[in-house]
Amino acid sequence: MKSVFLLQWQRFRRAPILVLAMFLLTVVFVFFIAGIHSTNQLTVYTYSHESLGEEERDAWLDMLNESDVFHFEWMEESEARNAVATGEVSLALQLMEEDYRILLAAEEQTRYIVDNYVNQVFMEELRLREIENSGVGIDFRSDVTQAMEEPVLTVTSSSIEGVDGSFIHDERLQVLFGMTLFFVIYTILFSLMNVAEEKKWGTWNRLIVSPLRKWEVYLGHLLYCFMIGYAQIIVVFLLFQQVLGFDLGNRYGTMLVIIGCYTFAIVSLGMLLIGLVRTSQQLQAIIPIVATAIAMLGGAFWPIEIVTNDIMLLLSKGMPIFYAMDTLKGAAIYDYSVLDMVTPLSFMVLFGVVCMGVGINLMERR
Amino acid sequence: MLETEELRKIFKGKTAVDGVNLYMDKGESIGLLGPNGAGKSTTISMISSLVKPTSGDVRLHGRSIIKDPTNMRQVLGVVPQEIALYEELTAYENLKFFGRIYGLRGKLLESKVQEVIELVGLKDRQKEVVTTYSGGMKRRVNMAAAMLHEPEILIMDEPTVGIDPQSRSHILETVRELNQKKGLAVLYTSHYMEEVERLCDRVYIMDHGRVIASGTKEELKSILSGEETILIDLDRQHPKLFKELEGNKSILQALETEKGLKLIVPKGSRLLGTVFQIAERHHAQILNVNVQIPTLEDVFLHLTGRKLRD
Numbered sequence: 001m002k003s004v005f006l007l008q009w010q011r012f013r014r015a016p017i018l019v020l021a022m023f024l025l026t027v028v029f030v031f032f033i034a035g036i037h038s039t040n041q042l043t044v045y046t047y048s049h050e051s052l053g054e055e056e057r058d059a060w061l062d063m064l065n066e067s068d069v070f071h072f073e074w075m076e077e078s079e080a081r082n083a084v085a086t087g088e089v090s091l092a093l094q095l096m097e098e099d100y101r102i103l104l105a106a107e108e109q110t111r112y113i114v115d116n117y118v119n120q121v122f123m124e125e126l127r128l129r130e131i132e133n134s135g136v137g138i139d140f141r142s143d144v145t146q147a148m149e150e151p152v153l154t155v156t157s158s159s160i161e162g163v164d165g166s167f168i169h170d171e172r173l174q175v176l177f178g179m180t181l182f183f184v185i186y187t188i189l190f191s192l193m194n195v196a197e198e199k200k201w202g203t204w205n206r207l208i209v210s211p212l213r214k215w216e217v218y219l220g221h222l223l224y225c226f227m228i229g230y231a232q233i234i235v236v237f238l239l240f241q242q243v244l245g246f247d248l249g250n251r252y253g254t255m256l257v258i259i260g261c262y263t264f265a266i267v268s269l270g271m272l273l274i275g276l277v278r279t280s281q282q283l284q285a286i287i288p289i290v291a292t293a294i295a296m297l298g299g300a301f302w303p304i305e306i307v308t309n310d311i312m313l314l315l316s317k318g319m320p321i322f323y324a325m326d327t328l329k330g331a332a333i334y335d336y337s338v339l340d341m342v343t344p345l346s347f348m349v350l351f352g353v354v355c356m357g358v359g360i361n362l363m364e365r366r
Numbered sequence: 367m368l369e370t371e372e373l374r375k376i377f378k379g380k381t382a383v384d385g386v387n388l389y390m391d392k393g394e395s396i397g398l399l400g401p402n403g404a405g406k407s408t409t410i411s412m413i414s415s416l417v418k419p420t421s422g423d424v425r426l427h428g429r430s431i432i433k434d435p436t437n438m439r440q441v442l443g444v445v446p447q448e449i450a451l452y453e454e455l456t457a458y459e460n461l462k463f464f465g466r467i468y469g470l471r472g473k474l475l476e477s478k479v480q481e482v483i484e485l486v487g488l489k490d491r492q493k494e495v496v497t498t499y500s501g502g503m504k505r506r507v508n509m510a511a512a513m514l515h516e517p518e519i520l521i522m523d524e525p526t527v528g529i530d531p532q533s534r535s536h537i538l539e540t541v542r543e544l545n546q547k548k549g550l551a552v553l554y555t556s557h558y559m560e561e562v563e564r565l566c567d568r569v570y571i572m573d574h575g576r577v578i579a580s581g582t583k584e585e586l587k588s589i590l591s592g593e594e595t596i597l598i599d600l601d602r603q604h605p606k607l608f609k610e611l612e613g614n615k616s617i618l619q620a621l622e623t624e625k626g627l628k629l630i631v632p633k634g635s636r637l638l639g640t641v642f643q644i645a646e647r648h649h650a651q652i653l654n655v656n657v658q659i660p661t662l663e664d665v666f667l668h669l670t671g672r673k674l675r676d
């Protein structure tokens with residue numbers, strides 16, 4: 001068993017390109033996609049009505065831009081209208097003297113959020129002005145500002161779901177987990193091609209007629225694929241945590257277990273595929289299809305939380321990557337308990353056992 | 367030492383091997399002959415416990431190996447028909463690995479690897495990757511890989527296909543030496559009759575999954591002891607001439623060769639005159655005539671009605 005295992009590493013050293021390429025692709029993809037998402041503000045194109053003076057306009061913009069969520073970018077009216085008309089953005093904001101309008105291309109969700117926020121800013125400011133105008137006292141504004149900064153009472157509301165009932169959505173971790181788990185499918189399946197190749201070359205028969213037991217031959221291969229996949233995930237995670245400061249939490253043991261279960265599930269899936277197809281060319285052809293399908297359905301490319309289609313949701317439950325994403329996020333963000341993880345982890349293991357059993361059986365039947 | 371009993375293999379309704387009985391004594395060298403698809407490789411696969419027979423038995427020292435092939439695997443070396451090596455590794459690395467799976471380790475492994483590498487004459491190039499080797503060199507490594515663990519029985523499935531005469535001769539010489547000096551039992555499969563003539567004590571001839579003749583070379587040749595072979599070289603092919611000779615009742619068998627014709631006729635039949643006359647009529651120019659006693663090849667032709675190679 002050890003000889004077969006070591007041989008795979010020897011062969012890997014001769015042709016490391018593919019595995020290294022998958023590793024690099026993961027890093028590059030995570031780096032760029034997560035990099036884009038880190039400026040996580042929604043840009044709102046903003047233009048002003050002619051009645052609004054330049055000074056006044058800038059004042060409003062400053063106030064609006066105090067938000068973490070939105071970025072209000074001023075531009076000429078024609079430009080903003082054009083952007084909405086061509087669908088570049090879904091809405092634009094028009095500032096008027098003590099009022100505003102939202103220019104909409106189509107009815108949609110963002111509109112309410114923007115409207116809500118802008119409305120709040122305007123109401124507050126206008127109320128302040130009203131009080132000032134009523135002559136209660138010239139220092140009222142600074143009093144209020146001070147009071148806001150040093151509140152008498154603070155109420156903090158929090159929930160697992162995150163503020164305002166939505167899920168906590170850490171875009172950067174979603175990308176890191178999704179891309180890593182996606183690309184490692186390639187690494188593992190391509191490494192498993194060694195088995196298909198041995199059959200093609202006839203070296204498999206050499207191993208079978210030798211005193212080696214058949215399970216040793218299988219185990220040698222499977223262990224190699226498992227380790228190479230496992231190592232890839234861990235190295236990527238470490239890289240992003242240590243070098244780029246991604247916050248993966250501190251539940252390392254749990255994460256290692258999750259990664260192990262997932263890697264096992266994918267290795268087994270590979271065995272099933274090898275059992276199903278006849279040649280290594282066919283295998284090469286179906287690997288990208290399988291990897292992409294699993295990743296898409298299982299929520300590696302976008303958070304499964306935004307999927308509303310029932311069929312898609314149902315399908316996602318059959319994908320090991322869904323459970324891996326779920327538990328990884330659970331460990332890094334949501335603070336899942338061990339009990340919460342038992343079911344998803346068991347599913348991955350079960351998935352692995354079934355695929356492995358069927359795969360090896362199909363292979364032996366040939 | 368090794369015997370098969372009514373060995374049979376059916377692939378999806380197609381009978382590849384149909385009741386083969388053969389035996390092999392210690393240190394013997396056996397030839398297995400047959401045209402393409404005769405079932406030679408399948409027979410070998412069953413003997414080497416790679417393929418399970420549909421029925422029948424394979425026994426080593428009287429004990430069946432079908433259920434428990436462990437003993438067999440230790441004493442058997444198999445040289446597969448197709449080259450079975452890790453091409454991205456060097457010959458040295460390949461042999462090291464194949465030695466390891468037979469349980470060899472450390473110094474013993476190293477010395478065994480060097481021994482077989484020397485045996486197949488690849489000492490200087492052992493550290494080069496197999497991809498850079500010629501077909502003949504790959505064949506030699508392919509063979510070396512089966513001999514690391516000093517098997518008692520070496521099974522070779524057409525080990526010399528597609529290689530130059532020099533390499534072929536080298537391989538044959540190596541095998542013969544192993545057989546004669548070290549008492550290695552050899553089961554040798556080939557399309558080349560001269561290889562089998564040179565190497566093997568006894569021969570089995572297979573066709574359509576069955577053994578159609580067996581015995582020592584002399585015994586087999588005596589099948590045709592009452593016949594002789596006439597080789598006729600012609601200026602070119604004369605299909606009509608061939609047709610006519612083929613139809614001639616006194617000629618047992620006629621065959622077109624590269625140079626002309628081969629006729630098997632009853633000994634002392636004095637047919638040469640007739641042949642010359644017929645050739646004259648077809649305006650065929652006879653360049654050379656040779657009368658021989660039959661070879662194994664002729665026996666094969668006689669038994670199967672086919673040439674060994676197409």
Ligand SMILES: Nc1ncnc2c1ncn2[C@@H]1O[C@H](COP(=O)(O)OP(=O)(O)OP(=O)(O)O)[C@@H](O)[C@H]1O
Nearest residue numbers: 377381382400401402403404405406407408409447
């Ligand atoms: N795995 C298989 N599945 C189906 N049929 C097979 C299989 N292996 C061999 N056969 C068939 O069995 C027959 C015998 O094949 P085998 O390879 O034993 O012949 P062979 O004598 O070694 O021929 P060659 O000289 O071409 O190597 C052939 O008709 C072949 O098509």
Ligand SMILES: [Mg+2]
Nearest residue numbers: 406407447523
């Ligand atoms: Mg064959």
